[in-house]
Amino acid sequence: MNGHEICGWGRYPVITVEVHAPKVVSAMGGLLRDAAGSSILARGLGRSYGDSSLNDRVIETRYLDKFIAFDPQTGVLTSQAGTSLAEILRVFLPKGWFLPVTPGSRFITLGGAVASDVHGKNHHVSGCFCEHVERFEVMVGPDRVVTCSREQEPELFYATCGGMGLTGVILTVSLRLKTVTSAFIDQQTFKARNLAHSLELFEQNSRSTYSVAWIDCVATGQNLGRSLVMTGEHAADNKLDLPVKKSLAVPFDMPPGMLNIHSVSLFNTLYYNRVRGDMVRKRVHYEPFFYPLDGVLQWNRLYGKNGFTQYQFVIPKSAGLRGMSGILQEITKSGKGSFLAVLKVFGQENPNHLSFPMEGYTLALDFKIEKELFPLLERLDAMVLDLGGRVYLTKDVRMSAATFARSYRKIDLFQSVRERYGVNGVFASHQSRRLGLDL
Amino acid sequence: MKKVLVVGASSAIAEAVARIFSGQGAKFYLLARNSEKLSSLEADLLIRGAALVHSERFDINEHWRHEVMLNTVSEVLGGIDVALVAHGTLGNQQECEQSPDLALQELQTNAVSTIAFLTRLGNLFEKQGRGTIVVISSIAGDRGRPSNYVYGTAKAAVTTFCEGLNARLFKAGVHVMTVKPGLVATPMTEGLDMPKALLAEPEQVAADIVRAMEKKIDTLYTPWFWKYIMAGIVHIPTSFFKKLNL
Ligand SMILES: Cc1cc2nc3c(=O)[nH]c(=O)nc-3n(C[C@H](O)[C@H](O)[C@H](O)COP(=O)(O)OP(=O)(O)OC[C@H]3O[C@@H](n4cnc5c(N)ncnc54)[C@H](O)[C@@H]3O)c2cc1C
Ligand SMILES: NC(=O)c1ccc[n+]([C@@H]2O[C@H](COP(=O)([O-])OP(=O)(O)OC[C@H]3O[C@@H](n4cnc5c(N)ncnc54)[C@H](OP(=O)(O)O)[C@@H]3O)[C@@H](O)[C@H]2O)c1
Numbered sequence: 001m002n003g004h005e006i007c008g009w010g011r012y013p014v015i016t017v018e019v020h021a022p023k024v025v026s027a028m029g030g031l032l033r034d035a036a037g038s039s040i041l042a043r044g045l046g047r048s049y050g051d052s053s054l055n056d057r058v059i060e061t062r063y064l065d066k067f068i069a070f071d072p073q074t075g076v077l078t079s080q081a082g083t084s085l086a087e088i089l090r091v092f093l094p095k096g097w098f099l100p101v102t103p104g105s106r107f108i109t110l111g112g113a114v115a116s117d118v119h120g121k122n123h124h125v126s127g128c129f130c131e132h133v134e135r136f137e138v139m140v141g142p143d144r145v146v147t148c149s150r151e152q153e154p155e156l157f158y159a160t161c162g163g164m165g166l167t168g169v170i171l172t173v174s175l176r177l178k179t180v181t182s183a184f185i186d187q188q189t190f191k192a193r194n195l196a197h198s199l200e201l202f203e204q205n206s207r208s209t210y211s212v213a214w215i216d217c218v219a220t221g222q223n224l225g226r227s228l229v230m231t232g233e234h235a236a237d238n239k240l241d242l243p244v245k246k247s248l249a250v251p252f253d254m255p256p257g258m259l260n261i262h263s264v265s266l267f268n269t270l271y272y273n274r275v276r277g278d279m280v281r282k283r284v285h286y287e288p289f290f291y292p293l294d295g296v297l298q299w300n301r302l303y304g305k306n307g308f309t310q311y312q313f314v315i316p317k318s319a320g321l322r323g324m325s326g327i328l329q330e331i332t333k334s335g336k337g338s339f340l341a342v343l344k345v346f347g348q349e350n351p352n353h354l355s356f357p358m359e360g361y362t363l364a365l366d367f368k369i370e371k372e373l374f375p376l377l378e379r380l381d382a383m384v385l386d387l388g389g390r391v392y393l394t395k396d397v398r399m400s401a402a403t404f405a406r407s408y409r410k411i412d413l414f415q416s417v418r419e420r421y422g423v424n425g426v427f428a429s430h431q432s433r434r435l436g437l438d439l
Numbered sequence: 440m441k442k443v444l445v446v447g448a449s450s451a452i453a454e455a456v457a458r459i460f461s462g463q464g465a466k467f468y469l470l471a472r473n474s475e476k477l478s479s480l481e482a483d484l485l486i487r488g489a490a491l492v493h494s495e496r497f498d499i500n501e502h503w504r505h506e507v508m509l510n511t512v513s514e515v516l517g518g519i520d521v522a523l524v525a526h527g528t529l530g531n532q533q534e535c536e537q538s539p540d541l542a543l544q545e546l547q548t549n550a551v552s553t554i555a556f557l558t559r560l561g562n563l564f565e566k567q568g569r570g571t572i573v574v575i576s577s578i579a580g581d582r583g584r585p586s587n588y589v590y591g592t593a594k595a596a597v598t599t600f601c602e603g604l605n606a607r608l609f610k611a612g613v614h615v616m617t618v619k620p621g622l623v624a625t626p627m628t629e630g631l632d633m634p635k636a637l638l639a640e641p642e643q644v645a646a647d648i649v650r651a652m653e654k655k656i657d658t659l660y661t662p663w664f665w666k667y668i669m670a671g672i673v674h675i676p677t678s679f680f681k682k683l684n685l
Contacts, residue, residue: 021626021629023449023473023476023626024473024475024476024479025475025479026475063451063626066479066480066482066483067482067483067486067487068479068482068483068486069482069486070486080479091462091486091487
């Protein structure tokens with residue numbers, strides 16, 4: 001099949017490529033054989049924002065979405081890599097199981113979750129997604145499928161977790177689910193006056209299973225970094241039933257200008273003022289708690305047809321308040337307020353070669369794509385690097401190879417494992433070439 | 440516990456229907472040609488809650504196997520509550536225009552063999568005196584269009600056949616539902632250039648099918664708006680219709 005337009009969630013860039021969507025795993029070998037000489041890349045539901053899932057030749061896993069085995073004793077689910085987190089929740093939550101880690105969208109695949117080693121609002125207590133993965137199978141060549149775990153082929157395991165599809169096609173994943181007794185979350189929302197207050201609230205709630213803050217990026221001066229800090233615990237009300245709810249969809253691209261600084265600021269003020277007291281307790285369904293944006297399907301169209309990017313960085317805890325304030329100031333000064341600004345505290349770093357999280361603070365913001373944006377992001381990169389931080393690959397669309405090399409410290413190890421398995425250059429993406437991992 | 444036979448079980452639409460039934464603890468007999476697809480679907484449905492899943496390789500064009508197969512299914516499941524007939528191929532129209540053999544092959548799979556199978560299936564259900572037969576036809580059967588009239592011819596035959604079968608078996612307490620999906624994102628339509636706004640997901644179509652079965656609908660257009668689109672298309676005068684590029 002030729003000439004298909006694909007793009008990441010940010011809808012920038014949009015490229016025309018060759019797309020394959022095998023119906024059976026046994027067809028995969030043939031696809032890799034045919035690709036000999038050029039590169040190929042696995043692709044899930046395209047929820048990565050930038051060019052991580054883009055290549056001139058891609059293999060979509062959407063038909064490889066079958067459950068393979070489930071052990072109710074241990075909670076270990078083995079499933080094909082194209083299975084979505086949404087489907088896992090739909091089937092397993094009514095039986096009292098939940099995802100050990102979930103990102104802010106459930107419309108992502110197991111393969112994508114492993115390849116980006118995604119994190120959720122519980123990173124400070126539960127780490128990344130792959131820390132709950134027992135093993136997976138990855139196809140590294142037409143005739144070679146490797147089963148990896150921490151014990152078996154550990155190097156390939158640590159390279160593939162967070163390895164952005166660059167070590168092969170993940171075929172199956174064995175994930176340990178966790179037990180819950182409710183589909184609901186007991187949520188607490190705190191109003192934080194400014195950044196210092198926000199970080200303080202995180203500190204005070206470090207034992208909470210889930211925590212996240214929504215920052216009003218437009219607030220300046222004394223209010224810089226004011227936010228709503230939300231924490232959550234799984235409720236224990238034995239209500240596992242799912243609500244039946246239709247999602248809204250944004251049917252067409254927003255005309256440019258609709259999402260300017262005023263509408264963004266208005267949105268943020270409304271959001272902030274929604275919470276009246278200093279703290280509000282509420283029992284909410286897990287969907288709005290974890291996936292507030294999944295409720296509006298295709299909200300990425302709100303940014304208009306030029307698309308957008310999400311800039312997510314992490315800085316070490318030691319850089320703390322000062323570092324974060326500096327970067328936030330630079331952002332507010334630029335006047336490019338964003339629809340979304342999410343602040344989280346990360347726990348310990350894991351041994352995966354290219355995983356993003358490190359102990360510290362992470363901030364994620366959306367920016368409409370425009371010419372003036374790129375110099376701003378360069379400036380932010382410099383600040384992040386100076387503080388010893390880094391930028392999240394699964395959101396990135398423009399980082400330089402130099403920035404990447406300076407901030408990801410296990411690149412050499414990653415590349416040596418790729419070489420050992422003979423996958424360098426075979427599995428590659430627009431991003432891997434931009435970052436100098438492939439030619 | 441529903442006892443469900445699915446022909447063309449690996450079809451994306453059929454799979455989505457089977458997943459809904461599996462959540463209700465159904466028992467299945469799955470038939471299709473590709474055994475790898477069948478065995479992975481088997482495991483999937485069991486994990487989703489199916490009480491029992493049998494599967495077997497079966498080509499609808501092997502008419503000589505129809506009778507034995509149906510008897511086996513009925514015996515293994517202990518009767519059949521729901522039979523979903525979902526197999527199909529969307530042949531290349533241009534190639535069919537050049538090759539009568541190819542055109543006949545398309546008609547064979549999508550119409551002749553289907554009708555042969557439905558003949559036996561209908562009799563089995565008549566004897567049971569209960570149950571639902573769901574046949575996936577298509578909006579393509581509502582009007583012959585230059586882009587796919589060979590396929591459309593087969594679907595028109597199936598639609599008409601099912602209408603008659605429904606009227607006959609109604610008296611025996613059996614419901615035959617004809618499903619006419621519009622454009623659905625499945626392997627069948629992969630690579631076709633289709634208007635995104637009209638394209639439905641198989642899960643959506645499957646949910647419609649299950650709901651319509653419960654309501655004992657006779658002809659289901661899914662998604663719903665195709666009923667109105669097709670009502671319009673059917674009424675376009677031929678003198679004008681033939682000038683269109685549909
Ligand atoms: C609204 C929203 C909220 C989000 N929130 C978070 C969040 O809180 N935390 C977080 O960590 N991320 C978050 N993300 C990002 C998202 O979780 C990741 O980008 C994830 O990897 C997307 O999975 P996907 O299946 O869509 O994969 P794609 O976007 O299709 O691919 C992503 C990467 O995975 C690789 N890949 C996919 N499948 C395979 C496979 N089978 N084998 C090998 N490689 C494969 C691709 O090559 C690519 O490098 C969010 C995204 C959105 C849209
Ligand atoms: N997709 C659409 O837009 C659309 C629109 C209207 C109607 N429909 C109809 O919906 C039904 C389901 O199609 P789908 O869209 O879900 O397509 P699909 O996923 O391609 O499914 C078709 C299935 O039919 C099976 N099949 C083909 N030839 C067969 C044969 N000779 N014997 C037995 N099984 C055979 C194939 O399985 P194996 O090869 O593994 O056996 C395949 O799984 C079809 O009747 C189709 O005509 C589809």
